[in-house]
Amino acid sequence: MTPYPKEPWHLAGQMYLSLWLVPARELPPVADGTRPVTIAGRGAxxxxxxxYENDSVLHYNELLRAVLVRDGRRPRVCVTDIWVDSAASMAGGRELWGIPKEMAxxxxxRTTGVRARAATDQGALATASFEPGRRMPGRWPLTYRVTQTLGGALKTSSxxxxxxxxxxxxxxxxxxxxxLGELGRRPPLFSLALDDFTIRFGDAAPGASARQAPTP
Structure with missing residues (x-):
């Protein structure tokens, strides 16, 4: 069994993000008990x-897709598809939070702009190029909650x-x-480069058992 850090995970690195408004019929399945947030028949x-680098508890690469959903009236983020190149990250994501990580x-x-490609044994998943512009002043905080299905119930993590x-x-x-076929069918609504981010993912749970990874 692959060891992984207990939650919360403290992560740092670089992120290259795009957002689309997608017709509701093209949205991927989300966690049972939640529903996509839609506006005029489109979801985010x-x-x-x-x-993930610098002071991250694990160092690895990741490609993910997520949908804005509601749990009752509460807005949440649901990760529907995700690939990593770390077995520890895959095991921890699945077992701690119900995040359906696969390997790729x-x-x-990152030498000139950003060029990225991810592939599995079945072929390429996606490629992307990013040309970041001028940095905005300051460092921007963001707090949200991720909701997944874990053990037949909803698991919500900060x-x-x-x-x-x-x-x-x-x-x-x-x-x-x-x-990820629909991502290539239309240009993104907007894109961002999140430089030198820090993330605290998950919630400390006193008394809960979690397998601890060796210190990287």
Missing amino acids: VGAAWVV DFDID VRSRSAVRPARARWTARQDGP
Whole structure:
């Protein structure tokens, strides 16, 4: 069994994020008991490339897609698809929070702008290019809650983050018969580069058992 850090996870690094408004019929399935937030028949879908580095409890790459949902009247984020290149991250994400992490291979080049590609044995998942613009003043805080299905029930976890922010131009492509096919069908509504972010993911649970990873 793969060891992983107990929650909360303290993570840091770089994120490259895009947001789309997608027709409701194209939205991926979300956690049971939640429903997508829709406006004029469209839902909010975000996708991001993440490089966890610096002071992160684990160092790895990630590609994810998430949907804005409601749990009753409460807005939440539901991660519907996610790939990583760390077995510890995959095991911890699934077992702690019900996040459906899978393994993939990544190629992320940050020498001139950002060029990213992720693939599995079945082929390419997505590619993207980001051209970040001028950095906005300050470091921007963001707090939200992620809701997933874990053990047949809803599991809601807090996320607190802070980062420098740069607007970006982004272009995504995805295999049309793949799980992220709709991301390549239309340009994103907007994109951001979140520089040198810090994230606290999850909630400390005194007395709960969690397997501890060796100190990286």
